[in-house]
Amino acid sequence: MKELTNNTHQVNPCMITLARETRGLTQSDLANMLSITQGKLSKIESGFLQVSDEDLVSISNVLKYPKHFFFQDDPIYGPGVSELFHRKRQAISTKLLKKNHAIVQLRHMQISRLLKSVDIGSINIKPQDIDEPGAPTPEEVARMTRAMWNLPNGPINNMVEVIENAGGIVIPYDLDTNKIDAMSRWIPGSPPLFFINTRMPMDRIRFTLGHELGHVIMHTTPNSDMESQADAFAAEFLMPSKDIRTSLDNLTLEKLASLKRLWKVSMAALIYRAKELNKITENQARYLYMQMARLGYKTREPESLEPPKEQPQLFYDLAKVHLEDLGYTDTELSILLSLNEDEFKGIYKHSTRRLAVVR
Numbered sequence: 623m624k625e626l627t628n629n630t631h632q633v634n635p636c637m638i639t640l641a642r643e644t645r646g647l648t649q650s651d652l653a654n655m656l657s658i659t660q661g662k663l664s665k666i667e668s669g670f671l672q673v674s675d676e677d678l679v680s681i682s683n684v685l686k687y688p689k690h691f692f693f694q695d696d697p698i699y700g701p702g703v704s705e706l707f708h709r710k711r712q713a714i715s716t717k718l719l720k721k722n723h724a725i726v727q728l729r730h731m732q733i734s735r736l737l738k739s740v741d742i743g744s745i746n747i748k749p750q751d752i753d754e755p756g757a758p759t760p761e762e763v764a765r766m767t768r769a770m771w772n773l774p775n776g777p778i779n780n781m782v783e784v785i786e787n788a789g790g791i792v793i794p795y796d797l798d799t800n801k802i803d804a805m806s807r808w809i810p811g812s813p814p815l816f817f818i819n820t821r822m823p824m825d826r827i828r829f830t831l832g833h834e835l836g837h838v839i840m841h842t843t844p845n846s847d848m849e850s851q852a853d854a855f856a857a858e859f860l861m862p863s864k865d866i867r868t869s870l871d872n873l874t875l876e877k878l879a880s881l882k883r884l885w886k887v888s889m890a891a892l893i894y895r896a897k898e899l900n901k902i903t904e905n906q907a908r909y910l911y912m913q914m915a916r917l918g919y920k921t922r923e924p925e926s927l928e929p930p931k932e933q934p935q936l937f938y939d940l941a942k943v944h945l946e947d948l949g950y951t952d953t954e955l956s957i958l959l960s961l962n963e964d965e966f967k968g969i970y971k972h973s974t975r976r977l978a979v980v981r
């Protein structure tokens with residue numbers, strides 16, 4: 623792999639836009655940083671103006687991507703269904719939304735490149751149309767999915783592992799906001815990607831993975847109920863009604879705490895589930911939520927009840943296989959991914975080892 627250092631190929635203007643957006647910059651932000659007019663940058667990004675070598679050097683320095691990044695010609699896809707219709711989208715700035723979409727896009731490009739040499743097995747996730755008359759409900763789809771994956775009754779021990787076993791890739795990522803829990807993206811021909819916000823507590827990550835899994839399975843085309851359908855899928859997937867129903871009698875905060883330890887879902891989700899299954903009334907639910915709010919559990923439930931961390935493996939294995947089995951160096955792999963080496967290491971290298979040798 624050789625580094626392209628001159629314009630023998632054409633710079634792909636779309637890559638300048640993508641790079642800029644992954645850094646959370648508007649066109650005018652970047653034009654200022656480059657000390658050029660926004661008009662000039664706009665024409666460069668639209669392909670009306672050729673990028674001079676000098677401009678390319680400054681763009682590469684300011685955006686912190688190697689020069690060959692801008693020569694990539696991978697296809698760029700629009701935002702996926704769950705990204706477009708996310709439940710809290712309204713509260714998020716366009717800039718941040720664009721940044722997250724761009725990062726999803728870029729990560730998909732990089733992962734596709736890594737998957738040329740790594741076999742992660744077949745994808746056992748089946749899209750299910752739920753709009754047709756007589757189609758299954760989201761709850762039925764959740765039960766069918768559990769059955770197809772041979773999951774035992776009762777709680778899901780490790781949600782990340784369940785998704786990885788089915789061929790989904792879970793990617794930990796700081797989304798730079800608390801307003802988005804996760805994003806998913808399934809481009810035909812690639813495994814579905816689940817981006818989970820590392821700012822979220824584990825109980826919420828687990829539920830949100832269920833929600834995104836629901837989107838991936840049920841929503842190849844969007845509909846106006848998709849948020850509540852994805853929640854219904856997640857609730858039944860993590861807390862199947864036939865398994866949890868009898869445990870939801872006489873709910874108190876103490877009981878919710880012990881149920882949380884067992885089911886690894888938030889106390890709030892358990893209260894909601896109890897109400898959905900008619901085990902408590904609207905008033906009882908409100909009373910329990912109020913008690914939780916008084917203890918400050920509304921913003922964060924007690925740390926002692928936090929489910930054990932579920933560490934994604936597949937995503938990190940993609941780089942590991944290249945480094946350990948295919949003989950790539952960090953430098954070569956960062957060139958393959960068109961990233962500066964430090965950034966490559968920060969994103970793709972993760973040591974599951976926590977202990978070091980005492981010397």
Ligand SMILES: [Zn+2]
Nearest residue numbers: 708709849852
């Ligand atoms: Zn959603």
